Structure formats: C-alpha cells, structure tokens
Amino acid sequence: MPGRIHRLMQGAVPLALVGAVLAVPSPAAAAPTDLVGWATVNGGTSGGGSAATTTVTSASALTTALASTSAANIRVSGTINCSGMLRVRSNKTIIGNSGAAIVGCGLNINGDRNVIIRNLSFRNWNDDAINVQESATNIWIDHNSFSNGYDGAVDIKRGSDYITVSWNRVFNHDKSMLLGHSDSNASQDVGHLRVTYHHNWFDSSTQRHPRVRFGNPVHVYNNYYNNNSGYGVASTEGAGVLVEANSFENVDDPFHLGEGSSDAGTLVARNNLLVNSGSGQTGGSVASIPYSYTADAAASVKSIVTANAGAGRISV
Template sequence: MRSNTPLHLACAALGAAIVAALLIIPSASAATLFSDDFQDGDATGWARSGGSWSVVTDGSPAYRQSGTSADARALAGGGSGWGDQAVQARVKPIAYNGSGRYVAVLARAQSSSNYYFLGLSNTGAAVLGKRTGGAPITLATGAAGVTTGAWHTVRLEAFGTTLRGFVNNVQVVSTTDTSFGSGRAGLAGYYASATFDDVLVTDLGGPTDPPTTPTIPPGSCRTSGSPTGFASVNAWGQNGTTGGAGGPTVAVDTAAELLAAIGQQSPLTVCVMGTITVPAGMHDVASDKTILGVGATSGITGGGLNIGLPASDAVTSPPADAVHNVIIRNLSFRGATDDSINVQMFSHHVWIDHNDLADGYDGLIDIKRGSSYVTVSWNHTHDHTKNMLLGHDDGNAAQDVGRLKVTYHNNWFDGTPQRNPRVRFGEPVHVYNNYYFYNTDTGVACQADAGCLVEGNYFERVEEPVTNSYAGPGGRCVARNNVFVNESGAPDCSGTVQEASAYYSYTVADPNSVKATVMAGAGVGKI
C-alpha cells in the first residue's frame, strides 16, 4: 500500500494508520508524505536503477533487492519530492559483496545518483553519507549493532541542513550538509542484498541541535522500592526486577525522546516529564528499563507500550532474547489505540506499579504468550471495559501452561466491568488485597485450567466477584478471607491451586481495611 501527497492524502492517512503499530512515527503531529507496506503485492510507483527488485513474502509482503553484484536503488515520491523529510523503513540486511558496502534508506534523492543515505554497513555500523554523481561519500559513522538476517528500523531525517540517523529508534549519527535541499525518498543496496518493508515518509521536524534536555526537579524522579510478588522471584536467569538500575537517568518530554530512550539496548531510567502524546499503536520497550512519571501529572496518551518480541505461535519456549527486567511506574495512560500496556512473548520480570489507566481501546494491562514473573500493583483502572487479560486464547496452551505467573495486589478496579483479570492457563495467579468496585460483569474470571488464588480482597457491588465457570473451558480457583458487600455475590470456585507462598513471602492485610488503604494509595502521585 502506498500514498503520495498531494494526490492521495486520503490513502496517506489510511497507510499511516495501518503501519503505525509497526513503526515509530516521530511525532503525533507529523503529516504522512508517503507510505508503502507492500501488502498489495506489487511495487508500482517505485523507480528502480540497478539490481533485482521484487515483492516477496518475508513474514509478510516486503520489497527485496536480490543479489550483491549491483549498485541498486529504488526511488519513490512524485515530482521533485519534498524538502524537510524523515524517511523510515524496516530493513533486513541479507548479504554484502566485500567491504564498504551497505543497505540504506535515502532522503532528498534528486536522481538515482544524487541523494543522502543512511546505511547499515557490512561492519555492523551505521554510515551517513551522500552521492553526488559518483562514489558514496561518508559524512558520519556510528555504532549500531547491525546483524544480517535481522530486522532493523532505520530512519534518516533531513531538516534544513541537519541530517540525523536513527537505528532501532536510537540516534547513532548526525551531521550538516548543504548539497541537497529537496528530493524523493528511496531504498538502496550498494553491492548488497536486503529486504525492506513499512516505508514511511513524514514531514516531522527534528529537535534543536543540540537537543534541549528537560531538567529533572530534585527528588522528583525517584527509583526507590522493589516489587512484592512474582516480579521479585529469582527465575529464568533474572533475580528480581530492578529495571534501569545501574544505568544512567534521562529526562524526556517529547515523543521522539521517549521512544528513542525506551528502545535503547542498555540499562536506563527514563523520567517522563508531563503528558507525552505518542503516535498511534504500540511502542516497544527494551530490557532493563525503568519508565517513571515525574510528579502526579505525567503520562502517555495516543498509544501504548509493548514489552515483548513480535507475537508468534511457533515459539513455545522462552527465547534467550526475551524482553525482561522492566519497571513502569507513576504514569497516567489515556487514549491508547490498542492496549495501554501489553506484555507478551515470554517477557519476564516486569513490575507495573502505581499507574492510572483509563479510556483505552483494547486492554489496559494485557499479559500473554508465555510471559511470567510479573507484578501488577497499586494501579487505579477506571472508565474502561476490558481491563486486564492474562492469557489471550483458549488454544494457546503450548505457550502458556506452566507460565503466566502473575501477582495482582492493592489495585483499585474502579467501575471496570470485566477482565479484572480474566485468566487462562496461569498458575498460581495471585490476586490479593485489591479493591473491586461496581464491576458489572465479573471480578476475577479463572478459565482454561488456570489456577487462581484470590484472597484478602474487598468486593463492593460486584455481582460475580470470583468464578471459574465464566465462559469457555473451566479453571480452578480458591477464594478465601475476602469481603463481599453491597449486593456482591458469592464466589463460584472449585479445585485446588498452588500456593503463592511456595514462590515468595507476602502478608495479606485485613480485607476490611483494603478499601481505604487502596483508595488512598493506588494510582499516580503516591510514591
């Protein structure tokens, strides 16, 4: 699918929506100039020079330059192109023919021999350069950890005389140059083969150079405390959940800064200053991150956070590169176009604590596809129907059995009708000392042979507070020492469940005190 302004603005908007879940669009206010995800199976509109270009299937339809014996380029965009532009694509290098070779995205391409390029080189580095009718000219290089056979998100920004290059949402190179003021976008394989997908061109302007760094008020970005529950357990090669501890601390107040920071492949504490509007879709969080709101008014709107590798049914055991050791605290989430927070694909040791979540599209906090050792604590969820899902499908036993070990404690489920949580396969799923208020469908729904331990909670106006016969295959649940008031029903539970105390130590508070304690302590501005 492709679009090109001014002739196809309607298609551009649709294309941006389709690819938003896969791409990091640098700003919510950026206009889409062009997009192509090749889902239509062809590459009409691409002007090719050299090489062998074709649409292939590489997980999904994508554009491939085959062979390594040519200086291959493909340009897109009508007329003389655009001035300020950010060109982004997912790029998978396949092979290089010798040294000094690269696969690249192109910006301000005036012809097939005059353009700027950001390349992934045969040495694993990023190279920012230009062609002015002859051989490539290198302007800047940077470490990028590029590997063949793996997808990388590559973005080249050209605004005014400033050029900046990003690989996997982290800026790795920058320079200034005056050779080209406008032109089209493109792709290249300089004596190299690669697959390209999800091409996106926007008119986003980059931050000032040097970027303005927000100042963190003293004591306002605190990283103290540690989780109780499954996120504290020593398992799967990770002893507890420490997030970005041991790494630097950065402050962010723009979408570009936030998304670049959470994608870095090293320990980092990210202090979110104010409410940041991110592009629609889900945005990936890398391992060893603490994402912490500053004060009581910081948060994320317009999109959600994804903790996990791309979804796959074929993977049935935790991969070595599963995302792990992530903390999300003290943030408000609003207006997500998918999930507000999604944990998937065997991600582990995740602590989601003291957040305020509402008004999303799908789940507020969903945990699925074999993820485990997660604690969800002291969150306030409200004004939303499908609250929290644990296990996404009755047929996903291969990934989920023996996993999905999650603790939910001291959360305020405030007028959220269902999925508080809805559970499949996980055992034990430990739900204690939460305050349930006016959940009109169900509180805890335990299905598909899940084992839920529900204790010390306060249920108010909840007709079906705990059940293992809600819908689909039944589960097992044990409900003990809970309070049911103001027209709340009785638990519908049977079977035996593993004890959470076999994994970690905890103390259950008097359930009669839970309502006051949780209302006073859950949500943002309380840590």
C-alpha cells in the first residue's frame, strides 16, 4: 500500500534471534573515510601502504602496474578504456583521481591479498567490474560507482574472506553483488566468505544486494535501497546474514531466505526502516560479529548514504 511504513526494531525480532548476534559497539559512528568491518580482521588491510605512487592514464600502464608483485599505490587518471579482466596482485591501493573511470573491463583479485580499490567509476564492463576469488583475503572496496555492466558489480567467491564493501553506489544495473558463486562449492566456501556491506547505495539496481551463499556471519548494515525491482538481500545455502539498520524504500522484497534453486540460509533483521516496502523474511540465528562498529539510525541512512556514497565523494 503506497505510503505505508514498516519499522523492524530489535524488540520486534524474536529474542532467540537477537541474542544470537553479538556486536561490539564503537563509541561513535565511523566517518565515511574510515575502514570498518571484516577487512579490519586478520591483520587488517592497508593496500600499498607507504609504497611509491604511480599514476596511470592508459590500459597498458594500468595492466602493468596492477600485475607487479611489489607493493604500490596506483592512481588512475582520466578514463581508461579496456576489455576483459585485469589481474590485481597483492599489496595494492588503486584509487581514482577526480573523475577517473574504468570503462569496458574489470579488476580480478585472484588469490591475492591486501588490496584497496577506491574512488573509481566502473561502466560497461563485459564480465564483472570487480571479481574477488580463490581465497583472496583482506580486500576493501570503497566509494566506487558501478553502472551499465554485464555481470556482477562486485562478485566475491571461491573461499575469499575478510572483505569490506562500503560507500559504493550501484545504478542502472541488474546483478549487483554476489557472495558465493555455486551451491556445490561448500567445501571451499564454508568458514569463509565473511564480508561487511555498509553504507552502499543500491539505486534502482535489480537484485543481489547481496545474494549470499555459505558465509556466516555476513553483515549488511546502513545501506540505502530504493526502487529495487527484484529483491534486496538473499541468504542461501546455510549462510548467516545480519541485516541491520538499513533503509528500504519502494522495495517489495527487502530480504528473504533461499533464492532460485538455492536452499535457505539464516537471516536476522533488526532496526531496519521499510518505507512502502515489504516486511521481509527472517529465520534462524547468525554467528557473532567480531569487530567494533556503530550503526547509524536507519532513519538517517538515506540522507547519509546519498550524500556520501559513490565515486567523487572523498578527498583524494
């Protein structure tokens, strides 16, 4: 019914579910430039750190810089047109200068670790915009914009772990964020695929915000969802997803268990704001969140996220 407002507050969630999710709160909400979540665990994520900085303006220069086995800070300047997937090796920070864009191709983190990707606009990719796979760890994907691509904006799979996806905007796109690629990959994925998704803007994108297999706990908090015609969050194949303090507006199916032929996972929802949206589906319990964080109030999420998410919103 137009104009209806549902509020999922902690008191509305069965106590057995609430008690199963233990968070360690911080004293104040993080600034839009701070790293929070799973990428702070397992030694943290620093990317190129204090290594030398190189600026790239062409596909060939970008490919070479990403493929180096040495730590590096890589600045992308202008629009780089490319195709396929470019391999990113360990200990890299890839950050866009003002207006930087990668058009036609994507970045592939394949078994490497300690990578930061920030402030880039990805458009018209012909595979995935960012693919993280084969037990890659400690990845931070932050303040990027994704539009008009072929497959996933950010796909994470095949045993990858300790990842934060924050302050991104996805628009004019279908398949947003896949976590776990196959129902038959439990042997590699169970005990891994632990990801934090926070303060992302899913702006009329269709589905997979995220679609989760096996990972537990997966933390989805303070994201703004608007006009998503497919669904918001799906928990499948034994995954455990905490959906917390998000804002859903005009989303008939904000979160549910199972998806397609995938069996159900578990999902705990608390303190979400649902405006002109469905009530969602929950069930089961979720493992404890091990890191410190503070969730913004769901009523503030829309204004905070739309003002700060996506490329071009941070000082570089």
